[in-house]
Amino acid sequence: xxxxxxxxxxxxxxxxxxxxxxxxxxxxxxxxxxxxxxxxxxxxxxxxxxxxxxxxxxxxxxxxxxxxxxxxxxxxxxxxxxxxxxxxxxxxxxxxxxxxxxxxxxxxxxxxxxxxxxxxxxxxxxxxxxxxxxxxxxxxxxxxxxxxxxxxxxxxxxxxxxxxxxxxxxxxxxxxxxxx
Ligand code: HEM
Numbered sequence: 001x002x003x004x005x006x007x008x009x010x011x012x013x014x015x016x017x018x019x020x021x022x023x024x025x026x027x028x029x030x031x032x033x034x035x036x037x038x039x040x041x042x043x044x045x046x047x048x049x050x051x052x053x054x055x056x057x058x059x060x061x062x063x064x065x066x067x068x069x070x071x072x073x074x075x076x077x078x079x080x081x082x083x084x085x086x087x088x089x090x091x092x093x094x095x096x097x098x099x100x101x102x103x104x105x106x107x108x109x110x111x112x113x114x115x116x117x118x119x120x121x122x123x124x125x126x127x128x129x130x131x132x133x134x135x136x137x138x139x140x141x142x143x144x145x146x147x148x149x150x151x152x153x154x155x156x157x158x159x160x161x162x163x164x165x166x167x168x169x170x171x172x173x174x175x176x177x178x179x180x
Contacts, residue, residue, distance in 0.1 A: 001046050002109055003035035004079075005072070009049060010035075012071045021056070028052040040111050043135060062139060069143020070150065077151055090152040091127050091177055094145065095119060115141070125178065131171040136164045138171040145173065154178055 013022045026033040029048045035041060054061040077084050083101045098117040105112055115133035131138050142158055149156040155178050162172040
């Protein structure tokens, strides 16, 4: 994972629980906690921090990871405004993630660990993103989608019945927009 991801995690922990909470996580994991945005660090460090945060807060990792994704999106909007042109809808944005956003991220960071998304688009108010990644961070993807929905001021309901954590070879995020 890129240092930028760790820095956003540190921000989230510090803004919710204070700087000593982040220090506590570093102490618990034995990590140094110095992350350069453009450098890569082992994914295991991120998982160890999430695990320690889960122990410290009593919140399951399965709930922390999407919360982190949701928090991450405004940071992406600020750092990469070119991926959020005026006038786009949430669905239009999501359709650009694989072929535009992550493709550009790959150019900026050739060693980035990025997922593959394919799309099923057969209704105007719905979209399915088919996620494949050896990192199986589908919970992060869900949070990122919710963060994007916040950004666009839209509502999005996600069904996630097909999941790699339940034996499938892919995850399917079946989204309905502006659903109650
Ligand atoms: C809703 C939209 C998006 C979704 C669902 C999504 C999904 C993901 C997921 C799940 C990962 C974790 C890696 C993996 O699963 O293999 C990831 C990594 C990443 N994504 Fe996205 N992403 C979205 C939008 C963006 C945007 C707008 C940016 C801004 C530039 C971005 C930049 C990155 C970066 C930098 C990484 C980390 C790569 C690394 O650490 O090596 N993504 N994305």
